[in-house]
Amino acid sequence: MLKRVERPVLKDIKDACVLMKDAAFPAPFDSRLEFSCSARGFWNIVHTGMLIPEIHQVYVCAQGCLRGVVLTAAEMNAIDRFSNIIIRENNILEGNNEDLIVEGMGEILSKLPYTPKAVLVYTSCIHHFIGCDLNLVYRRLREKYPDIEFTDCYMNPIMRKSGVTPDQLMRKQLYSLLDKQELDKKSVNIIGNNFATDDSSELVKIIRENGFTLREVPRTKTYKEYKDMGKAAINITYNPVAIEGGIYLENKLNQKHLYLPLSYGFDEIEKNLDILCENLGVQKIDFTENKKMATEAIINAKNIIGNTPIAIDYTLTIRPASLAKLLLQHGFNVVSLYVDSFIADEEDDVKWLKENYPDIKVYSTMHVKMRFVDRHSEQKILALGQKAAYFTGSNNFVNVVESGGMYGFDGIVKLCDLMIDAFLNEKDAKKLIQYKGLGCENYDTNCK
Structure with missing residues (x-):
């Protein structure tokens, strides 16, 4: 007779959860064996690469490594823009990987x-281990196919913990x-985002209302539109x-590269928008009305949500501590916050939380003990982000990843x-x- 095996609930989650007052900055948790929960809405290198219209992706790696990227392409109905070249044992032994590609x-x-119009070629860790001459490969490809552009991309998980990460490199x-x-x-790019910045955001409005052309990869419909991004005088991240990418x-x-970090602090938002105006050479704006609208939206949300417990995770926003502070x-x-590490921009926010709300719980999302955490609560919890929803077991959650294009005071209103x-x-x-890659499933215009 078959016996149902229940997932044990682990009460002791020491090392996977710390109080805010005890959370080390920027990394509250040790790096060790990791658990990956089934919240899949954040994007991977396949989704991001597909943002460029009229291109084809080719992954060159061992067959076992292909499973995830093949499924991603299939799930987003983009398998016609995806191919692979499989490396086998004989290719390693015979040393013919350049010819193979x-x-x-x-x-x-x-x-x-x-x-x-172009091919994104994703090589993998094995090419670095065996010293594959990738410069020769690309030179031969460009000589053989002069009407197609080729660029090097990487599926290289060994880079996750040191140097430029795969996400940064992509x-x-x-x-x-x-x-x-x-x-x-009179041309400006916003770069590095998987989602187009909201048209209603102050950032986009300042650019457009002062006669500048705005370009952003998620907005492009043709390869020519993508290539026109090379005309911009300023890139904003x-x-x-x-x-x-901005430095590159x-x-x-x-x-010129302008870093205007996403934030939920009114002063920081205004400072960034002032910097934008200064660099565009336009008159600074009085944001009194924008602040008023954001404040009213927050108060309205508080009146409805009341004292309901709120959990925030890093997949909803790159600034969970800033959002928590607001x-x-x-x-x-x-x-509670579900975050494995804090970015440098969060240092002041984390310090404020430590001083004012030291008992907030900070959970790792990758610690192996989180596989067995109790994901059920009798109390209603509002989860901001998919991982917060997963770990709290809440169906009351904001289903957004990477801020979803929201920015500035307008972004606060929309989030409320x-x-x-x-x-x-x-x-x-x-x-x-x-579903992998929120905004790409089945797939909408975010992924062409």
């Missing part, structure tokens, strides 16, 4: 029903196909993982509306969080 690429291109290489050209002083383009194309300053009952909706209306968390 060039010849495999030839076979792929000959069978495609279209000619891609967001840099996303712009490697841009060419140096005459810069248009607000996600820290995109900074490498500043050195390659002489485009909510706590307005009387919300933030009880989403919090109210999540509080009043349950979702099917188990169903929704299993």
